[in-house]
Amino acid sequence: LSDRLTETFRNLRTKGKLTPADVDGTVREIRRALLDADVALVVVKEFTGKVRERALGDEVNKALNPAQQVVQIVNEELVAILGGQQRRLQFAKTAPTVIMLAGLQGSGKTTFAGKLAKQLEKEGHTPLLVAADLQRPNAVNQLQVVAQQAGAAVYAPEPGNGVGDPVRVARDGVETARRQQHDVVIIDTAGRLGVDAELMKQASNIRTAVDPDEVLFVIDAMSGQDAVNTAKAFQEGVDFTGVVLSKLDGDSKGGAALSVTSITGRPIIYASTGEGLDDLEAFHPDRMASRILDLGDILTLIEQAQTAFDEAEAMKMAEKLATEQFTLEDFLDQLQQMKKMGSMKKMLGMLPGMGQMKQQLDNFDDKEIDRTEAIIRSMTVAERRNPKVLNGSRRLRIARGSGMTVTDVNQLVQRFDQAAKMMKTVARGGVPNIPGMGPM
Ligand code: GDP
Ligand code: MG
Numbered sequence: 529l530s531d532r533l534t535e536t537f538r539n540l541r542t543k544g545k546l547t548p549a550d551v552d553g554t555v556r557e558i559r560r561a562l563l564d565a566d567v568a569l570v571v572v573k574e575f576t577g578k579v580r581e582r583a584l585g586d587e588v589n590k591a592l593n594p595a596q597q598v599v600q601i602v603n604e605e606l607v608a609i610l611g612g613q614q615r616r617l618q619f620a621k622t623a624p625t626v627i628m629l630a631g632l633q634g635s636g637k638t639t640f641a642g643k644l645a646k647q648l649e650k651e652g653h654t655p656l657l658v659a660a661d662l663q664r665p666n667a668v669n670q671l672q673v674v675a676q677q678a679g680a681a682v683y684a685p686e687p688g689n690g691v692g693d694p695v696r697v698a699r700d701g702v703e704t705a706r707r708q709q710h711d712v713v714i715i716d717t718a719g720r721l722g723v724d725a726e727l728m729k730q731a732s733n734i735r736t737a738v739d740p741d742e743v744l745f746v747i748d749a750m751s752g753q754d755a756v757n758t759a760k761a762f763q764e765g766v767d768f769t770g771v772v773l774s775k776l777d778g779d780s781k782g783g784a785a786l787s788v789t790s791i792t793g794r795p796i797i798y799a800s801t802g803e804g805l806d807d808l809e810a811f812h813p814d815r816m817a818s819r820i821l822d823l824g825d826i827l828t829l830i831e832q833a834q835t836a837f838d839e840a841e842a843m844k845m846a847e848k849l850a851t852e853q854f855t856l857e858d859f860l861d862q863l864q865q866m867k868k869m870g871s872m873k874k875m876l877g878m879l880p881g882m883g884q885m886k887q888q889l890d891n892f893d894d895k896e897i898d899r900t901e902a903i904i905r906s907m908t909v910a911e912r913r914n915p916k917v918l919n920g921s922r923r924l925r926i927a928r929g930s931g932m933t934v935t936d937v938n939q940l941v942q943r944f945d946q947a948a949k950m951m952k953t954v955a956r957g958g959v960p961n962i963p964g965m966g967p968m
Contacts, residue, residue: 546598551583558602558821565783565820566752571609571790578605606817609786611795614812615770620741623711624656626702628738630731630766631746632758633719636774638667640746640800641716642674643808648712649679656710658701659684660734662692663718671716677805681710694718698734715740723758728765735766743768744797747788749776755784756791763792773811774800781820854948856912860904863897899932903940906930915941 536557555576562572579602582588588597619625627644629637638661645655657675659682661667668684675682683701685692698715705713717734720727735743745768747755762768771792773785776799785796796811904912906929911918918926918941927934 546583546588548584551580551598554598555580555583561821562783562786565781565786566755567783567820568753568756568787568791570756571787574790575605575609575786602821603814603817606786606820607813609790610813610816611789611811612813614810615795615797616810617797618741618769619712623709624702624705625712625742626715626738626740627712627742627744628698628715628731628735628740629717629744629746629772630762630768631719631772632723632748633664633721635719635746635748635751636772636800637661637719637746638670638674638716639803639805640744640772640774640798640808641671641714642678642680643800643805644714644798645675645680646678646805647808653712654710655680655712655714656701656705656708657682658698658705658713658715660694660698660701660715661718662694662697663720667716667718674805681708694730695733695737699737702738713738723761723765725765728761731762731766742770744770744772745788745794746772746774746800747784749773749780749782749784750778751784752780753787755787759788759792763794768792768794770795770797772796772798772800777801777807782816783820785816786820856904856907856915856944857909859944859947860901860912863900899930899936900940902930903927903932903937915944 536554558579559572559576562575563569567575579598582601582605583598588601617627629641631637641657645657648655657671657678657680659668659671661671662685672682672684683697683704685697694717698717701715702713704710715734715738717731718727743766745759745762745766747758751758759771771788771794773782773788773796776782788794789796796813796816799809799811799816801807801809903926906926907918911922911926918937923934923937923941926932927937930937
């Protein structure tokens with residue numbers, strides 16, 4: 529998220545011992561980075577205080593690589609605030625499990641209700657969605673549409689049945705679920721644009737009436753500094769057992785996540801990442817920590833790589849990396865593996881230091897891989913194994929052979945050099961740092 533933080537960590541890496549000044553400088557940049565990510569000031573203060581204390585302590589002093597230790601501390605503390613372990617939805621011992629949603633208007637409650645219903649359906653549950661938002665004229669209809677898309681049943685008040693009482697609808701909804709043997713009930717509720725006493729009272733009354741197993745507070749990841757006040761108000765007014773962070777697909781770094789969990793002590797259970805009903809993920813504190821500090825979602829990357837690479841290929845690559853003989857042939861292999869992995873964009877987006885490269889990533893398309901392949905295929909085996917021999921006339925020949933320009937060839941060679949450096953870093957167990965690496 530900030531080039532300066534990346535820079536700071538990079539500078540630290542070259543140091544043997546850390547002085548208090550080194551630590552202070554780093555803490556200052558972390559502070560700035562967190563504020564940039566819209567983490568609330570109180571949370572930033574407490575967090576940097578903890579990091580500073582640990583960074584000046586013995587564990588860093590005695591560490592073989594103090595800088596790496598500091599990065600680790602930062603990561604550990606972030607993960608701790610975010611709830612440490614991943615927390616799953618709690619089901620009731622006797623069905624139905626009652627899940628109530630709360631949150632401001634537009635935070636994503638109704639959308640989430642549909643997403644959750646769809647996911648639960650897939651897992652073999654039989655959710656019933658209850659339309660207890662009677663505030664907005666078309667709220668009931670919106671839930672009905674979403675439910676239909678999710679293939680889930682809905683309980684809604686009869687149309688034209690007066691203003692309606694959301695508490696009664698919620699209670700009747702749960703009763704209906706019991707009668708019709710739905711094992712989960714998801715109650716969608718009304719929200720206002722801002723925190724509002726009447727809204728809180730309504731939500732609180734619904735809670736009292738249906739005694740839910742989970743009350744999930746849905747908050748927009750973009751809500752920035754407001755997140756703290758909104759979360760506090762909902763904790764006092766309704767209280768909740770877990771958090772859903774919505775719209776994480778936006779530009780937000782998710783600083784709100786840190787603020788909300790730190791202030792309320794309630795775990796984030798789900799991350800909502802798009803308008804489609806399949807855009808729902810279990811929340812991973814460790815991955816969020818990486819995202820907030822832009823260290824790259826390495827875990828996810830590794831996971832994806834593991835499913836795509838077959839083991840033998842991975843072994844071969846590991847040997848190559850270990851002996852540092854990464855060639856253009858390997859690069860070609862890798863490009864093909866990457867194609868298997870699906871969206872390149874998504875993958876590059878998870879690499880560290882890529883935060884600032886969003887623009888370039890957006891311009892990137894998979895055809896780029898095909899062009900790169902064409903160039904490499906126009907090289908002789910000797911050239912692929914040792915790109916250093918690529919002089920002007922060879923580059924011209926390759927450009928002609930592949931139907932590209934010499935500039936294209938030059939760019940590829942340059943990108944390969946950078947990729948090779950990155951691979952070596954990874955092979956040595958380090959965190960790659962690849963600022964300025966163009967779209968591969
Ligand atoms: P509610 O008022 O809390 O019920 O919020 P809605 O579910 O109606 O969502 C408000 C708007 O945000 C709608 O336009 C949704 O399509 C959109 N929305 C909800 N969740 C997400 C999300 O995870 N990502 C994105 N990009 N948009 C979302
Ligand atoms: Mg709604």
